[in-house]
Amino acid sequence: MGCLKRQPPHLTTMDFLQNHIEALIFCSPTPAKVTDIKACLSEMFNADVPEEDITGALSRIEEKFQGEEYSFQLYKTGGGYQFLTKPAYQSSIGIMLKQQSKKRLSTSAMETLSIIAYKQPISKTDVENIRGVNCDYAVQKLLDKGLIEILGKAETIGRPILYGTSPKFMEYFGINDINELPTPKDFTSEVNTIGETPENQ
DSSP: OGGGGGSOTTSOHHHHHHHHHHHHHHHOSSOBOHHHHHHHHHHHHTSOOOHHHHHHHHHHHHHHTTSTTOSEEEEEETTEEEEEEOGGGHHHHHHHHHHHHTTSOOHHHHHHHHHHHHHOSEEHHHHHHHHSSOOHHHHHHHHHTTSEEEEEEOSSTTOOEEEEEOHHHHHHHTOSSGGGSOOGGGOOTTOOOSSSSOOOO
16 A cells, blocks of 8 residues: 555554544545445555455544543444444533424425425425415425425426425435435324424415
């Protein structure tokens, strides 16, 4: 691995490799698998990076972040590795999540978004026909939040605007593809807990 000689003089080859692996795990939106880390490093260094070097670095990273000076730790989850906060900090995190939940979508906006997600591309008129109420406010809110976007115009009479979900929608709900949305058979009567107090249009 001669190409690893580019590291700063105060870092060893193993330190240099470990730092790159830390960076990859931090930036990965999903648990980083060893095979993906290996492929990325091998392409970067233009040389094969032995898997045992990667697993060794992962062990050192895991040990490093066990120290009390860190609020997060390396965990093996979902077939890969991810940095997650430690249980000791659940209380403060819970408060933040509670505060953020106050900014969640209203029931009307969520219903509108659900229809658009499953029926896209779809016009506002068709959404209103399904919901049975006016959706002007909900559609505008979803556009403002960047969760939906205009996909074009229909070829029908009046050429109504067609709406669909945006890349931010995927990020908001933690999915990588629209096909990952649950199908009707995945739902139970307890699932719909978003927006406990319905908001009027």
